[in-house]
Structures are given as structure tokens and as C-alpha cells.
Amino acid sequence: MHRYRSHTCGELRASDVGTDVRLSGWLHNRRDLGGILFIDLRDHYGITQLVARPGTAAYEALDKMSKESTVRVDGKVVSRGAENVNADLPTGEVEVEVGEVELLGAAAPLPFTINAEDGVNEERRLEYRFLDLRRERMHRNIMLRTAVISAIRHKMTALGFNEMATPILTATSPEGARDFVVPSRLNPGRFYALPQAPQQFKQLLMISGFDRYFQIAPCFRDEDARADRSPGEFYQLDVEMSFVEQEDVFQPIEKLMTELFTEFGGGREVTSPFPRIPFRESMLKYGSDKPDLRAKLELVDITDVFEGSDFKAFAGKHVRALPVPDVAAQPRKFFDQLGQFAVDLGAQGLAWVRVAEDGSLTGPIAKFLTEENVAELTKRLGLAAGHAVFFGAGEFDEVSKIMGAVRVEAAKRAGHFEEGVFRFCWIVDFPMYEKDEETGRIDFSHNPFSMPQGGMDALENQDPLDILAWQYDIVCNGVELSSGAIRNHEPEIMLKAFEIAGYDAETVEREFAGMLRALRFGAPPHGGIAPGVDRIVMLLADEPNIRETIAFPLNGNAQDLMMGAPTELDEARLRELHISVRKPQPK
Known part of the structure; x- marks a missing residue:
């Protein structure tokens, strides 16, 4: 028998009853029920329940071990019986009666619970990331990432693209973000830069005649963290094609995304085909150049309706309206909460009106609207009884940002938002x-x-x-x-x-x-694109933060709390690299 295991912890089934087996894994959980010890043993592949009887050496050994210790056990597979089957586990029909135990690695006291999501803060999770990754959700996310990258490679090759590597040490480039720089020991006073993207190299590959390139490329940018952006390092599917126009790039990428999100999206519907929305139209209709099309509401530019108006809140400003069906009967609290949402985004307020059964407008600003205003708004916005209209006024960019967010929030609150879909x-x-x-x-x-x-x-x-x-x-x-x-x-x-x-x-x-x-x-002639792998996995895993899909991310301050990076260098190393350090003066 193998030194550590004959089977994995996710492998045993009812057909294995009566078999002598050897398993190794982590002590996931332990329960003492009526003097009998039940152990959940976990490895990469799953969980198997162990049973240790009182008075046995196995019972004495397992009872003393701390959770998350690694152990090897020998035992016999037995049936749980119909009344004790755990339908949530693939191994739930069987358990292993333990005869022999070997402690492989004892676990120190845990900084947080592994077998449950207990709300531990992110800093602690990143400090002990090797423990955090043992959690079922995190393990699942990382394996999803692995599967997605494997699928990307297979699909891109099938589409006729060739995987190639580009340099990591390169020259600094004014691409918008700050470079991470690396001092050159052999060239005093000179620095390499880590690539913000393989942009110039992939174009050079096209000029060199390779026609269709792709790479799962690491990219490095010294920029602040966001929920959908990891500071420091991220990965993208880098793609470039020769002798192409815009639609030639769209076709393989749209096919790839459709297949990926269908395969790994858990049955969620995927847009097909992807609509093409001009930038200016997107800004006007959705208030954003990255619109969430799950929200089934659109903004309407009504600036011209109030040109020369005596209504000072709108006169001389860019004005955008958001008509929302079937909410006029909502209590005042609905409108006040949406108004507070806009204020939290930086708005001074959120004007609104309701459409009554007779088509008239009621609400805080209705008295400022002329008959001509009402007629034009009714026509332009397609208003009917039961509608409400929310208004934003100000500078174009400011109104777009605030009303774009209000559009999505209103859709969610009013039942005009699609859940469980991917809208590309x-x-x-x-x-x-x-x-x-x-x-x-x-x-x-x-x-x-x-x-x-x-x-x-x-x-x-x-x-x-x-x-x-x-x-x-x-x-x-x-x-x-x-x-x-x-x-x-x-x-x-x-x-x-x-x-x-x-x-x-x-x-x-x-x-x-x-x-x-x-x-x-x-x-x-050539063109390309570079979808972010981290963001793809974030969407597929339905995670709100990109760090939940990266094995070892930096925190929001671009620090690796587990490894202690970035670190200081001693004087000898600084001299070797021809560097002197000038720290900022305390304020």
C-alpha cells in the first residue's frame, strides 16, 4: 500500500464497503456523539467521515489532535446505513472505521475557524492566507480559476492562436499607470520596468509575422486597489491578430467569452450576440461606459426641455431623466431612500415626480413644471400611469456618474433588474x-x-x-x-x-x-484585446472582490502580509545596486 494513501478523501463510494483503505488529509472537524468519535478528514478532493470507537488507540490519538493537523489513517470502509447517509457529500454513503493513526503534522492554535465562514477580517485572512485557502469557498474559487485558464488555453489554440511569452524585464513605458522598476546591478543608475502589459511586444510579434498570438500574461501596475482591481500584479488574456478589422477581433473573443461563461457560469444565461453600443450612446443612456445591462431602465437626455426655463434647479444645466414603471404607488420612503443613495454619491438631492391615473404629474417638483414641460416629458419618456421619473442636473460627467448608479439601484429596488444572467x-x-x-x-x-x-x-x-x-x-x-x-x-x-x-x-x-x-x-494592420483573467473569475465565482479569486493577493496598500513584502534592503545590498534611499520626511 502507498505510504500515505490508497484513496483520496473524495473517492470512496458504497461499492468500496469492506475495503481496507489508507487516507491522508487535514482534521477538518470532530464530533463526540455518545462516546463515539466522528472525524471529517479533508483533502484537495473532498471529505470522508472517520469513526473511532472508545477504548481503541485510534480514539485516544484522534481525540487529542488539534483541528487542521495532518494525519494518515488506516481502516475499513463501512456503510453508514440509509438513516445516516449525508446526501451533501459524494462520500456520504460510507465512513471509515479507523484502526491505525499516524500524526503527520500537528497544527498550532488556529487564528480563525477553517470549517466555517466566521466573518474574520481580510487583513487576518491575508496574513494567514495558507489557512484561508483551505476554506471550501476559497479552494473552490482557486480551482475555478485553474479550470478557466486551462479552458482559455484550449479554446484559444482551437481558434488558431499561438501561445507565446514576452519579457518581464523591459523598458519603462508611459502607458498611464506607474511602473514597478527594478534596479540594474550591471548598469549602474539604470532601471528595468516590469511590464504594465505586453502591448509593444505583442505588436512586435505581429510585425514579425506570427499572425495570431495569445498569452496568459502577468502585468504589473503601481496603482491603488479597487474591488475589481488588485494592486501590483494581475493577469490578462493578452491577444493580438494581424490583417484584421474591428469585427475580426470581436468574433473569436465573443465566441470564447460565450463558451467560458456558459461552461463555468452555473447555468446562468449568457448574452448572444453581444450588442455594440457607441461610447456616447452608452454615456447618455446608462451614465457609464461600462453599463450593467441587467438593469432594464434607461436614462434620457432632456436638457433641451428646460432650455430657457425659469426652474433654476434645471436651467442652464445638463438634465437627465430616469423613467421607472410601476413604482408610483410606492410609499414616500422608497423615494427618500433612493434620494439618500444619490446624496451619498455626491448629489445635492434627487428630484422626482409621480404619474397619476389621469396622466398628471405629482411630487416635490411638479409645481415647477409648465404644461409644455409635462407634455414634452410625457411624450419623450413614454410616461403612463404608475410611472415615476427621477431627475439629475449638473455637469455632464457628474450627472452621468450619479444617475448611472441611480439607474442600477432603482432597477434593483423596483424589480426591473435581472438576476442570474451575464449581460455582455x-x-x-x-x-x-x-x-x-x-x-x-x-x-x-x-x-x-x-x-x-x-x-x-x-x-x-x-x-x-x-x-x-x-x-x-x-x-x-x-x-x-x-x-x-x-x-x-x-x-x-x-x-x-x-x-x-x-x-x-x-x-x-x-x-x-x-x-x-x-x-x-x-x-x-493589426489589433487586439486583453480581457482580465482575475475579473472573469470574479464574475463566474459571483464574488464582489477580486482578491477572493487570487491565491496570494496583495492587500489594499499593496502589501503581502503573509511574506512581509515589500521589505527594506540592507546597506550592502543597496551599494551593490548603486542605490541610495530617500525616505519621505514626517509631516
């Missing part, structure tokens, strides 16, 4: 440029290496703020999974695009010398 969409036609409101400067709004729609002609003859780019995002349930673009593969168009954003040719040639040099040697 493509956001397309992003503006190439935007204006900095403080400086008035024209700058790139998204990705500076994207091809402008209309090419050189658009750059030379259109208002920069009207130029659209071949850029796109894929969004699911209000979570941006990825950005992508058709790349600007023509050096002269790239130089002109940067010129509009205030970069002279010398600066561009210096900052992107390697890329520009490659583009001048016959670059194919």
Missing part, C-alpha cells in the same frame, strides 16, 4: 481625444496607439474632439473586462496623432524608438 456588450467608437477642462489642452482620451477612424484625413481635417478611434471595451454586468483597439500601424499617422496631443516628433521618436523603427519595416 461591446462599447465602441470611443473619442480619440478629450479636452482637459483646467488647461484646455487636447489629450488622448483612451489609448494613444489606436488607429483613428478616418486615418490621416480625419486627423488633418476634423475637429480633434469629433474624431473617433478604433477602440473598444468588452463589458459584462457592469464590469469592464478589457480594453482593446485596432492599432495605428502607420508611422506618419502616429506622429500626426501625437502632434495633435502636443507631442513633437522628436519626443515621440525618442520615447517609442523601438516601435517606430519596427513600424517602418512593413507592419501589417
Whole structure:
């Protein structure tokens, strides 16, 4: 018999009754019922119940062991009997009568409970992550991640893509986020950067003639944590294709996402096909460029209705309305709570009206609306008895942010929100440029290496703020999974695009010398995308925080509490790396 096990803890069935077995695992739980000791033994594969009788050496040994100790047991498989079957366990029809026990590793007192979710704080869980990962939910999440990545590799290969690796030590790049830098011992005063993404390398692979590339790529960005973003390190499915237009990129990625979310989504419905929503339309209808389409409500721009109005709350401002069916009969508390939700987001309040049976409007602001206002709102918003309308007014971006969140919250509270589905969409036609409101400067709004729609002609003859780019995002349930673009593969168009954003040719040639040099040697039209693996798994696992799907994440302050990183270096090591440290002065 094998030194540690003849079977796993998830393997035994009724057909094994009478078999002598050897199991190894963790002491998950222990119960003493009428003098008989029942032990749940857990390993990677599942749980098997052990039984130890009083007066036996096995009973004495198991009774003294602490939970989460690792043990080896020998025993005989017996039937539990119909009245004692545990239908929640695959091994629930049997148990093992223990004859011999060997303690393999004793467990110290536990900092928190392993066999139950007891509300321990995240900092403690990350400090003892190796224990946290023993919990059923966390173990399931990590194995889901493993299965998803394996499926991605298989499906991408089947779609004709080739997996390739790109460098981890590279040059710093002005891609938007801060780089993590690595000092060079052999080149004093110089630094490598960890890649924020393999962007330039995957484009260089296209220029090198490899046509279809993918990689499960680690990316490193020195940025703050969010619920859907892990600080420091994250993984993405990096993809690039040659001789393609936008729809050519959409087709394999849409097929991949549909299959992944169908296979691992637990029966939840998946959007098919994915709608294409222009950026400006998304901002107007949903208040966001990552709309949650599970909310079956839409915003309506009614700014023109109040142009020249005497109603000061709306006059001269951008005004957005949210019509909500079947809520006019709700008590005042419903409206007050939604108003408080808006205030918590930064609004000064949330105006609203109800639609009465006769079509008239009632509510706090109804007296400020003229007959013409009411008629136009009724027509524009398709109002009927039972509707309520919520209004937001102010600057465009501020109103979009607040009313976009109100849209989703109102849908949830009013029963206009789909549960148990994955609602995907493509956001397309992003503006190439935007204006900095403080400086008035024209700058790139998204990705500076994207091809402008209309090419050189658009750059030379259109208002920069009207130029659209071949850029796109894929969004699911209000979570941006990825950005992508058709790349600007023509050096002269790239130089002109940067010129509009205030970069002279010398600066561009210096900052992107390697890329520009490659583009001048016959670059194919190419494009790509990079869906976030962590976010995909977060959605599939139905977890609100991305750290719940990563085995060893950093905390919100970009610290590894388990390993103690980041650490200080001693003087000898600093001298070897030609570095002196200048710490911030205390305030």
C-alpha cells in the first residue's frame, strides 16, 4: 500500500464497503456523539467521515489532535446505513472505521475557524492566507480559476492562436499607470520596468509575422486597489491578430467569452450576440461606459426641455431623466431612500415626480413644471400611469456618474433588474481625444496607439474632439473586462496623432524608438484585446472582490502580509545596486 494513501478523501463510494483503505488529509472537524468519535478528514478532493470507537488507540490519538493537523489513517470502509447517509457529500454513503493513526503534522492554535465562514477580517485572512485557502469557498474559487485558464488555453489554440511569452524585464513605458522598476546591478543608475502589459511586444510579434498570438500574461501596475482591481500584479488574456478589422477581433473573443461563461457560469444565461453600443450612446443612456445591462431602465437626455426655463434647479444645466414603471404607488420612503443613495454619491438631492391615473404629474417638483414641460416629458419618456421619473442636473460627467448608479439601484429596488444572467456588450467608437477642462489642452482620451477612424484625413481635417478611434471595451454586468483597439500601424499617422496631443516628433521618436523603427519595416494592420483573467473569475465565482479569486493577493496598500513584502534592503545590498534611499520626511 502507498505510504500515505490508497484513496483520496473524495473517492470512496458504497461499492468500496469492506475495503481496507489508507487516507491522508487535514482534521477538518470532530464530533463526540455518545462516546463515539466522528472525524471529517479533508483533502484537495473532498471529505470522508472517520469513526473511532472508545477504548481503541485510534480514539485516544484522534481525540487529542488539534483541528487542521495532518494525519494518515488506516481502516475499513463501512456503510453508514440509509438513516445516516449525508446526501451533501459524494462520500456520504460510507465512513471509515479507523484502526491505525499516524500524526503527520500537528497544527498550532488556529487564528480563525477553517470549517466555517466566521466573518474574520481580510487583513487576518491575508496574513494567514495558507489557512484561508483551505476554506471550501476559497479552494473552490482557486480551482475555478485553474479550470478557466486551462479552458482559455484550449479554446484559444482551437481558434488558431499561438501561445507565446514576452519579457518581464523591459523598458519603462508611459502607458498611464506607474511602473514597478527594478534596479540594474550591471548598469549602474539604470532601471528595468516590469511590464504594465505586453502591448509593444505583442505588436512586435505581429510585425514579425506570427499572425495570431495569445498569452496568459502577468502585468504589473503601481496603482491603488479597487474591488475589481488588485494592486501590483494581475493577469490578462493578452491577444493580438494581424490583417484584421474591428469585427475580426470581436468574433473569436465573443465566441470564447460565450463558451467560458456558459461552461463555468452555473447555468446562468449568457448574452448572444453581444450588442455594440457607441461610447456616447452608452454615456447618455446608462451614465457609464461600462453599463450593467441587467438593469432594464434607461436614462434620457432632456436638457433641451428646460432650455430657457425659469426652474433654476434645471436651467442652464445638463438634465437627465430616469423613467421607472410601476413604482408610483410606492410609499414616500422608497423615494427618500433612493434620494439618500444619490446624496451619498455626491448629489445635492434627487428630484422626482409621480404619474397619476389621469396622466398628471405629482411630487416635490411638479409645481415647477409648465404644461409644455409635462407634455414634452410625457411624450419623450413614454410616461403612463404608475410611472415615476427621477431627475439629475449638473455637469455632464457628474450627472452621468450619479444617475448611472441611480439607474442600477432603482432597477434593483423596483424589480426591473435581472438576476442570474451575464449581460455582455461591446462599447465602441470611443473619442480619440478629450479636452482637459483646467488647461484646455487636447489629450488622448483612451489609448494613444489606436488607429483613428478616418486615418490621416480625419486627423488633418476634423475637429480633434469629433474624431473617433478604433477602440473598444468588452463589458459584462457592469464590469469592464478589457480594453482593446485596432492599432495605428502607420508611422506618419502616429506622429500626426501625437502632434495633435502636443507631442513633437522628436519626443515621440525618442520615447517609442523601438516601435517606430519596427513600424517602418512593413507592419501589417493589426489589433487586439486583453480581457482580465482575475475579473472573469470574479464574475463566474459571483464574488464582489477580486482578491477572493487570487491565491496570494496583495492587500489594499499593496502589501503581502503573509511574506512581509515589500521589505527594506540592507546597506550592502543597496551599494551593490548603486542605490541610495530617500525616505519621505514626517509631516
